[in-house]
Amino acid sequence: MKLETKPKLEVNLAGIKMKNPVTVASGTFGLQHGQFFDLSVLGAIVPKGITLEPKEGNPTPRIIETASGMLNAIGLQNPGLEGFIDTLPAYEKLNTPIIVNISAGSAEDYAKLAEKLTKTGKIHGIEINVSCPNVKKGGFQFGSDPKETENIVKTVRKATNLPIITKLTPNVTDITEIAKAAESAGSDAISLINTLLGTSINTKTKKFNLANVTGGLSGPAVKPIALRMVWQCYNAVKIPILGMGGVANVTDVIEFMLAGATAVAVGTYNFVNPKVCEEIILGLSDYLIENKIDDINNLIGKVEKV
Numbered sequence: 001m002k003l004e005t006k007p008k009l010e011v012n013l014a015g016i017k018m019k020n021p022v023t024v025a026s027g028t029f030g031l032q033h034g035q036f037f038d039l040s041v042l043g044a045i046v047p048k049g050i051t052l053e054p055k056e057g058n059p060t061p062r063i064i065e066t067a068s069g070m071l072n073a074i075g076l077q078n079p080g081l082e083g084f085i086d087t088l089p090a091y092e093k094l095n096t097p098i099i100v101n102i103s104a105g106s107a108e109d110y111a112k113l114a115e116k117l118t119k120t121g122k123i124h125g126i127e128i129n130v131s132c133p134n135v136k137k138g139g140f141q142f143g144s145d146p147k148e149t150e151n152i153v154k155t156v157r158k159a160t161n162l163p164i165i166t167k168l169t170p171n172v173t174d175i176t177e178i179a180k181a182a183e184s185a186g187s188d189a190i191s192l193i194n195t196l197l198g199t200s201i202n203t204k205t206k207k208f209n210l211a212n213v214t215g216g217l218s219g220p221a222v223k224p225i226a227l228r229m230v231w232q233c234y235n236a237v238k239i240p241i242l243g244m245g246g247v248a249n250v251t252d253v254i255e256f257m258l259a260g261a262t263a264v265a266v267g268t269y270n271f272v273n274p275k276v277c278e279e280i281i282l283g284l285s286d287y288l289i290e291n292k293i294d295d296i297n298n299l300i301g302k303v304e305k306v
Contacts (some may be wrong), residue, residue: 014188018043025267026101069219073212153185234260250283
């Protein structure tokens with residue numbers, strides 16, 4: 001069998017129409033990547049997460065390399081809502097869906113962010129971050145409790161008509177409970193995983209390497225955990241999944257889609273190779289042609305047991 005037409009890469013993530021399933025993880029990517037490749041080739045763009053007011057983040061040092069990954073304790077440093085809105089014209093020029101990641105210390109503040117962003121008329125989806133491990137208030141304290149997750153999603157749902165994606169924390173006993181809570185509260189999709197809580201110690205100084213003591217572990221080391229959780233959630237909820245966690249190449253993207261992801265975000269590897277997203281997108285077509293698959297959507301959730 002030979003494909004007579006170019007394989008289809010387009011996917012629909014809860015109403016967000018993406019030209020291909022590749023996007024970026026919040027906090028790992030910015031407009032400066034445009035010096036390396038044409039950002040309009042991305043299926044969607046997720047800028048660095050924002051809060052209502054500007055945040056300086058945690059004290060330094062706040063990043064440390066680890067085996068097959070990194071720990072970060074940035075602490076949601078960002079210019080605040082108004083500062084972000086000022087940058088929207090630059091994102092709009094890319095003609096690519098914009099999904100904005102929001103964080104807050106209360107359900108009411110999440111709703112304010114969602115409402116004000118929706119009113120700009122310039123974004124295509126909202127990713128609710130209830131899973132950041134590097135803040136003292138909110139973060140995964142919300143995302144590790146099904147009732148808290150449900151409350152936040154319900155409150156945000158009332159504030160916007162845009163697709164809502166709830167970003168889940170892996171720092172829980174049963175991630176499917178949180179996924180179900182988000183779905184029942186009105187989330188249109190879920191994204192997972194956020195970083196795993198970890199730490200690192202300097203054996204010469206006998207001190208922690210991070211000023212915050214703990215940080216979020218990301219990179220290739222977390223991929224097997226992320227794949228497992230995507231597969232579990234795919235079998236637990238009916239809403240689509242944005243998968244992430246250690247994605248570095250075409251094979252990783254295919255694995256996540258086979259596990260149940262509709263779209264896949266590249267995170268830490270953007271720091272290693274700023275052109276990786278473009279390379280993955282080009283490679284996806286080659287994979288589909290080589291394997292005689294005419295539509296990438298035919299891969300979603302198709303993993304089989306041995």
